[in-house]
Amino acid sequence: MKTLCTKKRVSISIVLFATIINPSCAAPGAAYQDASLPVEKRLDDLLSRMTLEEKVAQMRMFHANLGIRFSDDDQLILSEDVQNRLAQGIAGIKNPGEHLTPERAALLNNQLQKYTIENSRLNIPALFVTESYNGVDAHGSTRFGRPINMAATWNVELTRSIWDAIGREARLRGMHMCHSPEADIVRDPRFGRMSEAFGEDTYLTTEMIVAAVTGVQGGYDGTGRNTTHIGAVTKHFAGYGQVLGGTNFAAIEISPRTLRDEIFPPFQAAVQRAHTLGIMASHGDINGVASHANPWLLTEVLRGEWGFQGYVVSDSNDIARLHSFMKVAETPEAAVKMAIKAGMNVDLYSDIAFSLLPKMAKQDARLMKYIDRSVSHVLRTKFILGLFDNPYIKLDEVKQGVRASSSLELAKRMDEESIILLKNKKKTLPLIKEKVGKVALLGPLLNDSTKAAFEAAAGSAVEFSAEKGFKLTNEVRGVPELTKNNEQAIENMVSMAQEADVAVLFLGGDEFTAKEAFFNGALGDRDSIDPVGQQDELMRQVKAVGKPVVVVLKHRRTLSISVIAEEADAILDCWDLSEFGDEVLAKMMFGEFSPSGKLPVTVPRSIGQLPFHYSQKEINYKKGYLFSKPGPLFAFGHGLSYTSFKYANLKLSDHELARDGKLVVSVDVSNTGEFAAKEVVQLYVKDLIGSVTRPDKELKGFRKIELKPGETRKVEFTITPDMLAFTGLDMKPVLEAGNYDVMVGTSSAEHQKASFRLKYCFR
Structure with missing residues (x-):
């Protein structure tokens, strides 16, 4: 790798590729620059050359929104804050170029990487990090269905192929790691992040996690290099989906046996079978011990028992929160010491956590062995990803590789295989074009493009009317409010149902009724799992018309759909489909292919049955509840077909x-x-x-x-x-x-x- 010793040239905050004159630039021919040498030899050589400040810089990540922009004429613009953060190098940067097209993102990230390398005395590149719940979390990438949809396919090879496409698209944008996938077992539908994971079952989740990590990492087997895909950061270690009350950041109480038998296996498989390059610690605690300060969890189990060699990154600001939120550390410095000794390697976002380490290590030299341990894990990952030898993206490959036709077809196929036919009374579905004259598409989960998708699938033989009626909420991102009842809207939709031969109701929930409850006051969890607002009433009134009613259920959490299950003639459970969801749904409804999805969760009759996963202990099923039917509304693994x-x-x-x-x-x-x-x-x-x-x-x-x-x-x-x-x-x-x-x-x-x-x- 050519050593770069260049001059600083900054106009206000516009950086034209250059950095500080650095008389201590790494000497050409240093062992760590020799791509022919083993990674461990290169790593040892680089570590021996680094100052304390440079080492600590390789233990920190910040978000690009602190001041990384691209000008209209495609020039990198860095704020003074960002320039200061990069002065000693950096472990990584979250989401650079997320709002740009893939081509412009790659161009920006090449410039950002060049700046980072040239500003590093030892020319150390940075990791650019994204998230991937349903494709690369960035503008212009293929949008797949969410992980819960992947689980609903029960198709491991399809899931692997999807994540392979995600890994390729991310790398072509200039990304190197993703804070995904989630190996959490999610059994409480009050939890707003339910759709980010693969459901309630340990075995199904394990197989999906292995497929996801293997795919996104391009089949990396723990040896050699990974230069075409990105690295996975499997999260949240461990037990995050078990938060009490289903509320984000709440305590986690899990018996040691349940932890070993049900919660750990997907993470262990991610490490040992799929060779995940990263692990993210959980926001929560485990039986009172904060995960970010748990040496048994992060060192004894993860590294000692499982042999993990990658790096462990904090969830957002959580090392500092050992003091400010978890309150298990008396001071910020105590929080830092607890975390680094426990096995935390990278501090995500905080400016009052690992940033304190240079001063702390000068006062307590015993911390150096933990710093060196952490830096080694980060730098090893950079070597594995080939960043020291080929840190830039070939721009001519971006356009043909992102949103390739093969990726779009994968998104459609995933939709086809993830839709679950929950009910089909008297073979209501599929609809026969020649027998259905008019179809009313109704309800709050109707998209603007839904009618066109159905018209394309049915052709001129069927007439469609469409009416959303009302929104579920005011769609405020932080704390949305439910919309007021709108009886007139229901009357209008009932009237449209009367004029149609079949009514299709689009019901359930959306990104505002099930979402992450952020730390800054946002809410996303619920104390009820009934459909919100007037949906049950709309179901009853449309059913009373006497026409066949098909319900299309779109949602991000399990809902207790007792009224819908009782009244609907047919139910298609879609969860949260890809960008092609309505197109695939319409084709399925008119019989171009049969549903084949299966439930990755148990659907309870009411919230009072929770916890209600199918694999509970046998003794839990001894007694039911007064005045309610026993058993689930729909069992885990359930899913009908157009055939038998x-x-x-x-x-x-x-x-x-x-x-x-x-x-x-x-x-x-x-x-x-x-x-x-x-x-x-x-x-x-x-x-x-x-x-x-x-x-x-x-x-x-x-x-x-x-x-x-x-x-x-x-x-x-x-x-x-x-x-x-x-x-x-x-x-x-x-x-x-x-x-x-x-x-x-x-x-x-x-x-x-x-x-x-x-x-x-x-x-």
């Missing part, structure tokens, strides 16, 4: 399983209907007797298959003893001899059953 499937001939290869053996489970699945369609075949296992109380059942495998009408396919699963291990009485992994049930079917509630015995007990 028959399961038969469930067989086990043996009825005993030895410690070094395996069982093959097979079942014949037949398409007994008239549509070609996809089905998710699900495998559940139940430990009938355990030394500790055991789950009612646990998902242990699934296969998504496609069958033509009349076609039968044998589906096989392999059960190994390790799949049956759990945390025993002594808090160590254990296998216990005994009897197990195997259940294979179309959901957690509908399946065939067989049994086997684990012959021996081993630890």
Whole structure:
């Protein structure tokens, strides 16, 4: 890498690529600049050359909104604040160029990287960091459905392909890491961030996390370089989705056994199977111990047990909050010391946390080993991503790589496979163009483009009317307010339903009724999971017209849709689809393809049933509640099709399983209907007797298959003893001899059953 020693040339805040005259520029030929050497040798050499201040700079990140802009003539503009922050180098910068087109973002990030490198005495590049809940969180990128939609596909390979596209698009913009995906298990729909994760189940989430991390990192296997994609920062470690009351920043109470058996596995798989380059610590605590100051969590488990070699970054400002919010540190300096000793490596955003380390380390030299440890993890990541050798984006590749036709097709396919047919009374769906004269598209979740999408799908044979009626809220970002009742709007929509042959109601929730509750006073969690506002009343009145009613459910949290489930003739559960959602939905509704999504969560009848995930302990189902029906409204794994499937001939290869053996489970699945369609075949296992109380059942495998009408396919699963291990009485992994049930079917509630015995007990 060529050493750059250049002069500073700044006009007000407009920076024209140049930096300080630096007589101490790294000497050409330094080992860390030699791309042929092993990463660890380069790392050791670079670390030996760095000052304390330079090391601490590699432990901090700031947001581009502090003063990184692009002029109309494509020149980098840096505020004085940003120039000061880059004087000693930086670990990374969040979201540079997020509001620019991909081409201009790449141009800006090349200039920003050049400035950063030339201002660094040792020419150390920066990590540019994004987020990726439904594609790269930046203007002009492909917008996919959210992670909960990915989980609803139950298609691991499709999920991997989507994240592969995300990783490519991000790198082409000049990004290097993303604060995604979320490995949290989310079981409380009061929590506004529910759709950012992959649902309630440990196994499904684990498989989706491995697919997401592997995809976004371009198949990086823990060796060599990753130069075409970005690195994942898997979050929030750990237990973040378990916040009490479903409210952001609340305490987290998880039994050590639940933590080991249900919460940790997706994170462990992200580290050991997918080789995630980053981990983000959780906002919360675990049983009173703040995650950002938990050496057992961040060092003993993450690094000692799992072998993690990447860096651990704080969630926004959370190291400083050990003092100001969590109140487990007497002073900001105490918070810094707690965090760095526990295993935190990078401070996201704060100016009163790791920025204190130079002064603290000069007073206490014992901190240097923790600083060196942290810097090593950050710099190793930069070497792995090839930033020292090729820090810039080839601009001629951006246009053809971002929003490529293959990425757009992936977004559509994900929509096709994630939509869940919850109910289809008397085969209301699909709609037959030749039999439906007029369709009324109604309700608050109707988009401006929905009518056009349906007209394109149905053609001239069907007439459409459309009316949104009312908004759910005033759509204020921080604390939105519900809109007032509008009886006239309901009357208008009822009148339109009367004039139509079929009414399609667009109901549920949106980005204002389920969202992150930010620290600065914003709210996004709810103490009710009923649909907000007048939606149930609209459902009742339109149903009373006597025409078939199809509900399109759009939402970002599980809703207790008891009224909708009772009144609607058909329900299509869409969660939060991609930019092509209405186009795909319309085609599905008119029978171009069959729904194949399955619920990644349990849908309760009311908030009073919570917690209500399917894999609770068996004893939790002993008693129901007065004056309400038992069981869920819709079970985990549920999802209908336009065709019908028959399961038969469930067989086990043996009825005993030895410690070094395996069982093959097979079942014949037949398409007994008239549509070609996809089905998710699900495998559940139940430990009938355990030394500790055991789950009612646990998902242990699934296969998504496609069958033509009349076609039968044998589906096989392999059960190994390790799949049956759990945390025993002594808090160590254990296998216990005994009897197990195997259940294979179309959901957690509908399946065939067989049994086997684990012959021996081993630890």
